[in-house]
Amino acid sequence: MNSYVHKTLVVQLLAQGTGRCPVLAHLGYDADDPFAVSAVFAHDGRVLACWRLDRQMLADGLAGPVGVGDVRMRPEATGPWHELRLEFLGDTRPDGGRHRAVVFAWAPAVAAFLHETHQVVPPGREHFPVDELLAEILSAAE
Template identity: 85%
Template sequence: MNPFVHKTLVVQLLAHGTGRCPVLAHLSYDADDPFAVTAVFAHDGHVLASWRLDRQMLSDGLAGPVGVGDVRMRPEATGLWHELRLEFLGDVRPDGGRHHAVVFAWAPAIASFLRETYQVLPPGQERVRVDELLEEILSAAE
């Protein structure tokens, strides 16, 4: 079985003053990094941002609000349209504030992506290869 899952979605970036604009979200999962989902946001061939998200947090965000740090998620519904709202807080700006981005993704597409990752590695079966990590750290210190 392929240990990778990749899905490209069209999501909506909330831009202040102009409303929502479509961007691509490239989601990827690698069983060798079992707890993380990488999200790369792009527009017109340019990468806007790249984030590593917690797979369980992404799943939990479909059901209710999660996150207290730089990444926050919550479900949002407008009639029959169900979305996942992702908020990202970035680097500090010169004025002391922080860069802030809000992205809306179609919740069923996120759920579908997560189901594919669960086929590769079911929740609860993730393992951290501590021995290999320690060996790598110790060999670099020599």
């Protein structure tokens, strides 16, 4: 069975002063890191940003608002379009504010990606080798 899921979506980046512009979002899921989804945003062959997202948070964001830290998500509907609004807060700017990016993804495409990840590792069946990780950390400290 394949332990990796990848999907490329065209999403809309809300650009200050110009409205929305299309960018690619490469979503990845690896059963070896079962709680995380990687999201790489790219445009014209350049990587704009890379984020690691909590898989359950991504699923919850399709149903209602989630997140209080650097990543926030919520469903948003505009007529027949059902989107997932993702807000990413970055580093502090010189004026004291924070860099901010807002991305809109087509919610059914995100749901289809999550469904594929659930075929690889069902929710509640995630396992992370904590004992092995702790042993590795402790042996390096000696």
